[in-house]
Amino acid sequence: MPSLIDLHPISRRSFIGGFAATTALIALHPFAARANGNQAHLRLMETTDIHVNVMPYDYYADKPNDTMGLARTATLIDSIRAEAGNSILVDNGDLLQGNPMGDYMAYRKGMKAGDLHPVIKAMNVLGYDCGTVGNHEFNYGLDFMFNTLAGANFPIVCANFTKGQLASDPKQDELHFKPYVILEKSIKDGAGQMSPIKVGFIGFVPPQIMVWDAKNLEGKGQTRDIVEAARAWVPVMKEEGADIVIALSHSGIDGHGQSDRMENASLYLAGVEGIDAVFTGHQHLVFPGPKDFVDVPGADPVKGSLLGKPAVMAGFWGSHMGLIDLLLEKDGNGWKILDFTSEARPIYHRDESRKIVANVADKPEVVASVAAEHQATLEYVRTPVGKTSAPLYSYFALVADDPSVQIVSNAQTWYVRNLLKEGEFKDLPLLSAAAPFKAGGRGGADYYTDVAAGDIAIKNVADLYLYPNTVQAVKITGEQVKNWLEMSAGIFNQLKPGEKDQPLINPDFPSYNYDVIDGVTYQIDLSMPARFDKDGKPVHPEASRIVNLMFDGKPIDPGQEFVVATNNYRAGGGGKFPEIAADKVILVAPDTNRDVIVRYIVDQGTINPAADENWSFAPMEGTTAVFETGPKARDYAATVKGAKIEDAGNGAEGFAKFRLIL
Template structure:
């Protein structure tokens, strides 16, 4: 097959270099090259979990960041389209919240009828064919979300978000959006002839939004199980003439077995008859890839298939472009898939020194469309609200009591005590649960809170608390406080006596589920196995990682009542902590946790964020453990309270390695 005018074959390495140099040279995908007269190459491109990251800029650190940004992902779309015979572009959700630009638009500027959100402006430049909703689209309320969606130049679909109660038949549900859309596209086959193909896109959101955003959705919406909705609507798409059905699943990949209202249901969604390919997201991981999903039955992490069907998860914040390439063949009047490949293509790489190197430049049309909002966001995040007498950092938040968590807990305790001072709970002790949100991990070696002593601006508060959660308080017993901490202790691997440099952190445990509870003192015994599994189920009844748990200097009374300040996610059952759910909630605040932190700092004027070392690890004879954190941690290591930490050299991917002496 001849190449289009102006293009010639080349290697992938020279392709990348050519794109970076704005060259017009590209290489065709093999499907485009080998397609016969009745065959065509169709490439479908995915962005997912953009979280308002249009510019390659970290607003929290107030500096550019080459690992993120839709403007960077967008810069390769033209070249990726040129590699393909035919192409389409979709977004898989979580585009509306996640950085200060999202908060600035929602809380400061607002959305009037006819306004276009900056992310939508960027997407409209790129010519998307369809999109679906992620869970974070609901963080600012339904009215705000629908004003944003109204500005999109492409359809949004969601098959499992209903108005009010569920009907007996999913197809009778009253939905907020169309469950699917069928896009008729003219495609060119191997002979150069064009003919139409009908591509159906159906969308799904995690059912857990009813817990995570109950304040915005309760009484207004309901969600249906993802797989159940697919089984109802996919046959209707086929009946309507869809040649190919593509699932846009803002849901991850979990191989633990299918269950009702599953959060990460994409593997089992792929098993629904009639679905031909599946785009996934939500987990902020990469599929196909070398490590994230190995060993899951039904998921081929090398080839990029789920239940034998092509699938992809394109990272997060614009870090990758997800690609599913289909070789389709005309069978009479309809098309069918005869071959496929999947790829998650990154926008950057790390050199031999583990330094981030950008592979692509910004797409000027995208940055120009959002320039005004970007500059307004910079002014917004730079406003000072108070001072701190000591640095605020999260480099050791997972291994010792930490100033970045301490200040959040101080603010939550201050707020809840004031809110409950006149009511029936005024005489109960108030504890506070808070977790580190920026603790490295998948976010990389620079993904840590680091605020120097001096002025604190809004950007610093947003850095301390990434999400627009609202404050809630729960009423629980001393026994439930202990189990809350036992669940949190799943952050750590078991370290037996005498172990040398054992891996400390459980990489599959999200840092946002590692709650530190202030107001009590305790130790964590790593020689014990975990008491609960990741779903909050009791798996080791005799295990007690939480030891020496005290309140007011005395062993905690299992029957004593405590008020615990937390956020709507945890109070509503997020993270599946045992016995922590909506029935324990006694106070629902109108304020976000971030707003409370700002108010606390404003009232205090100057805050003292020093950690009170209310928790530590119980000594394990002869044992040491290794963990990774940011290299800037070295300047703070000597100040860590309650833990003996030693520099252990360089880690992987730009991290620094430290040894915890137990």
């Protein structure tokens, strides 16, 4: 058995090259260089949305991963501390759930009073000063959460989660956590003299936990609007002598206007008088940076500010270290902020060939602190967590309704229905879109999902869902549902009626853009040309491949509204599907599709992946088409429903050839 450090080798060349790319930007911070006798440089460091990813290891795929891991972020923390005499380290929540190690601790090992959770062990090694809770802390119940957090060697604050009903005055709420903490520190000024400073931290969780974790929280708590709670408590912190106030906001950034009980309220939280800086999270994005929040009024993704105040969002799973540098000046007996910089510093980068290169190595002390739990988790992911009543395979995913796609849709529907059950969209029909990811093509003749009936392990989920997408939902019309399917049907070549053995699949159309939408029934008429090309451009706008499109047994109403569960790639415009883009998104869930599938399997015990045959090809008398798939498809050919297929011999490069009879 290799050592834990051996599991994550980094060549000296790649490490030095990557580290140089990062450290080229690291020098004595200008604030430290220019601070005079009544000024001081203070570094505030953030981790957020760790989701139990202490190790740089993907337990689903059962292999190392250089894009994640608090053990890597820890090395950044060490270097940042070394650059400045004054620093504070905080965490912004979502620690306890999100990967198989979290599930192992909750479902297999459990947490009793006095036990130390591995993520808490790692954080104690790093010497955190403060933290708050995220929505995922509540996923395993309050007893698990409190038993786990009790092991932290640092205070946990949250100002908007109450034990009972809300009081008329937020300051009268009976809270589960302290609303804030004021840390008394000694800070070295530009002249080398030590002076006291009081730094206040106040924490917030999305109010939506009362819906997302209703089964764990009903009758046990309530949540208050984030901004409302801040307006009540921040003046109290100032009265108690806080020189500066830092918000630990497990809440994202949304610039569409302030509303009551906002999920992503950090922008408006920054506008609360008395708050000096905001650490954000929850959305698994990066701020400041060139990609996210570029069009949000009030957010400056270059400077790293929200409504003019320093702010940062440090990615997820340890991918970045959030950093706010403050230049402070004595103001009477206290301190005020003169200037600031913000950055989200990554643990990896991509080289010119787009290959991932680690910027930093593991911190050995962190790796050692979770060694036992890491090994136990490896054993856990390699053992069954449920059963499947039928095989899960993708050999025929492009020609018939498919069990590997069906189970993804089933899990998405189960998950999204629960999240929307009490919101404004609860009465809209819910559909689900999913695509086959492993369907041969350039991946080769073995590039297919193939999980036998019987026991199913967590790592088998990686065979069902290759990408670390997160669940999202869009609200669209019946007409847009049809166009979504028209776009998907572009994977097929147009066939001439009556001709034999025509090639079926367009090799330039990726299989991950072939979405099947469950909740409706339809047929695909291959005698028609594709309405859209692979880039979503209408090439035959009058063509209609999707025929007999029905909802609830009736022709779909083009004007009827639907919610469609999908992933962040598709909902954000990935694949260039017509009219499917971020402006249609009504749910941005914090969970990965992989994690949702695992939780669905645990919930069901035994899953039934049998395809419901909601789609098929329209008949074309005397017409056949041929397609290639993996040779192991022959083991399952007799079980395929909804399509007439027959073995047509061997294809090229190890593939098998099959004939589709239309």
